[in-house]
């Protein structure tokens with residue numbers, strides 16, 4: 487019986503690295519994983535999952551209009567799929583998380599999702615909200631604040647390096663815009 491997994495963390499915790507390692511493990515055993523990532527996140531080139539330590543693989547792109555259940559039925563009719571790996575899963579819609587539960591429950595294919603739990607304001611992303619609600623297994627990946635505590639918050643910075651307290655939820659970026667910190671240092675950065 488397949489299951490749905492949600493691997494979540496702040497930024498820079500190794501989510502993409504872990505995804506690529508899982509893909510490698512499946513392939514090493516002669517199995518076929520399929521990787522998806524968000525079309526809006528084009529930091530490392532469209533249709534690629536890259537980790538900051540240099541691993542990289544091609545990926546299918548999803549956007550908010552895609553029916554992931556139908557797409558995966560089409561892929562599995564064209565050849566066996568042993569596992570679905572989704573990077574940047576915080577950008578999934580509620581509907582798409584439901585479609586992925588159908589992939590698990592009706593197609594019996596495991597779905598492993600990797601993404602942020604919360605945004606720069608500490609609010610859940612839509613995809614993360616429903617993954618936290620519906621996934622079979624929740625796995626926290628950890629990274630560390632400059633003080634040594636677990637970093638479970640992410641600061642968005644302006645060009646001068648000051649923490650920002652308003653703006654759109656989605657803004658693609660990397661180390662230039664975001665810093666993962668512990669809750670204490672998050673509050674401190676926002677003057678709370």
Ligand SMILES: Nc1ncnc2c1ncn2[C@@H]1O[C@H](COP(=O)(O)OP(=O)(O)O)[C@@H](O)[C@H]1O
Nearest residue numbers: 496497498499500501502503504536537538539
């Ligand atoms: N140049 C580098 N060499 C080795 N490790 C690095 C380098 N840059 C970043 N890392 C490490 O890679 C990890 C980030 O991996 P990544 O999979 O991209 O994270 P996430 O997807 O969670 O943002 C961090 O632990 C970071 O310290």
Ligand SMILES: Cc1cn([C@H]2C[C@H](O)[C@@H](COP(=O)(O)O)O2)c(=O)[nH]c1=O
Nearest residue numbers: 497498527605606640655656657658659
């Ligand atoms: C906190 C936060 C992040 N994002 C964006 C920034 C990146 O493009 C991705 C996360 O990348 P990761 O290193 O693979 O975890 O999400 C955003 O749009 N809004 C936010 O609040």
Ligand SMILES: [Zn+2]
Nearest residue numbers: 631633668671
């Ligand atoms: Zn800290």
